[in-house]
Amino acid sequence: MFILIVGCGRVGSAVAKRSLDAGHEVSVMxxxxxxxxxxxxDQTTNWEDAGGQFTVGTALEVDGLIAAGIDRADVFIAAxxxxxxxxxxxxxxxxxxxxxRVVVRVADPARAAWYxxxxxxxxxxxxxxxxxxxxxLLAG
Amino acid sequence: xxxxxxGAGKVGWNxxxxxxxxxxxxTLIESNHDRFRVVEQELEYxxxxxxxxxxxxxxxxxxxxxxLVIAVTGDDEDNILICQVARExxxxxxxxxxxxxxxxxxHFKMLxxxxxxxxxxxxxxxxxxxxxxxxxxxxxxxxxxxxxxxxLEVLDGSPAVGRQIQQIPLPKGSLVISVLRSGSGFxxxxxxxxxxxxxxxxxxxxxxxxxxxxxxxxxxxGASA
Numbered sequence: 001m002f003i004l005i006v007g008c009g010r011v012g013s014a015v016a017k018r019s020l021d022a023g024h025e026v027s028v029m030x031x032x033x034x035x036x037x038x039x040x041x042d043q044t045t046n047w048e049d050a051g052g053q054f055t056v057g058t059a060l061e062v063d064g065l066i067a068a069g070i071d072r073a074d075v076f077i078a079a080x081x082x083x084x085x086x087x088x089x090x091x092x093x094x095x096x097x098x099x100x101r102v103v104v105r106v107a108d109p110a111r112a113a114w115y116x117x118x119x120x121x122x123x124x125x126x127x128x129x130x131x132x133x134x135x136x137l138l139a140g
Numbered sequence: 141x142x143x144x145x146x147g148a149g150k151v152g153w154n155x156x157x158x159x160x161x162x163x164x165x166x167t168l169i170e171s172n173h174d175r176f177r178v179v180e181q182e183l184e185y186x187x188x189x190x191x192x193x194x195x196x197x198x199x200x201x202x203x204x205x206x207x208l209v210i211a212v213t214g215d216d217e218d219n220i221l222i223c224q225v226a227r228e229x230x231x232x233x234x235x236x237x238x239x240x241x242x243x244x245x246x247h248f249k250m251l252x253x254x255x256x257x258x259x260x261x262x263x264x265x266x267x268x269x270x271x272x273x274x275x276x277x278x279x280x281x282x283x284x285x286x287x288x289x290x291x292l293e294v295l296d297g298s299p300a301v302g303r304q305i306q307q308i309p310l311p312k313g314s315l316v317i318s319v320l321r322s323g324s325g326f327x328x329x330x331x332x333x334x335x336x337x338x339x340x341x342x343x344x345x346x347x348x349x350x351x352x353x354x355x356x357x358x359x360x361x362g363a364s365a
Contacts, residue, residue, distance in 0.1 A: 060216070060217070060241075060243075060244055060247065061243070062246070082217070083193070084193055084215070084217035084218050084220075084221050085217050087217070087221055088216075088217045088220050088221065088247065088251075091251055092247060092250065092251075095250060095251070096250055108194060110194070110195045110196065111193075111194070111195060111225075114195065114225070114229060118228070
């Protein structure tokens, strides 16, 4: 599979490394060139030599998304630090570029739930934390 | 009419002022606390503090009964999502969004956020109207009706010069509605002869500009729309 990940933070970079290790083709895009460092950390070979792709760009700039390979992406993951950016670019990936699988990180539980109802595959770290804390509390 | 405005920058604040002066019920939402405190001095209860892209903030402002939502923050993603949620989740009938970066306009359109207003675009059109170096000015686009009104300057040596309007091979779906000549305008009939230097207004189906501009530009010149 060809996986395009926008946002090379803790989540994006970790998912990128795991996907590459699992044998997928992986392209990562981030507005900050320094974020590339996360992809090389604790690795024996650097990201490009290992077969990964990295593009510096703003997610709303379509040229950048195309350079990062969105046209042929099987999976698109929106994992920037901004909920609003993630929600907009994932809809662009889904509707304009017809990417078959789109995954969006949304920190705000209320909007994660509503956009999930609209057909977006949202992942809400806040909701996961709430559920886990609740489980621990009830188990205690 | 109840209006919610997201973003109390210069645009949002002044819009709120104007609407309140016209006796509209308005709630302005601002996410920067310092800015909120400043605006609150004047607008008092008509401004609320919070991030308008969060659902509970919109609900606190009473979005369920809003007739119009205007998103004019400095962030295009925020403006898109505020309008999307207003219309699709809360059923607000009318939305208006501000486009900060004209390059994002396509995103607004693709997600159905209309009308989307870009100040850069409006100023650019005014400049083009005053200084029509591009030859063609789009004066009005009626998106819903699928019609456009454009203005063209008739250049010397173009196929249209010296011909009656009925002799100009305009594509089907276009019509000359006005001619501006020597500072005054008139509605021409089919026999009117077009002169170099005329400003011609046409109404047309969108997408016909490419066939129309060469008729008013010198032969061989690249038609720039």
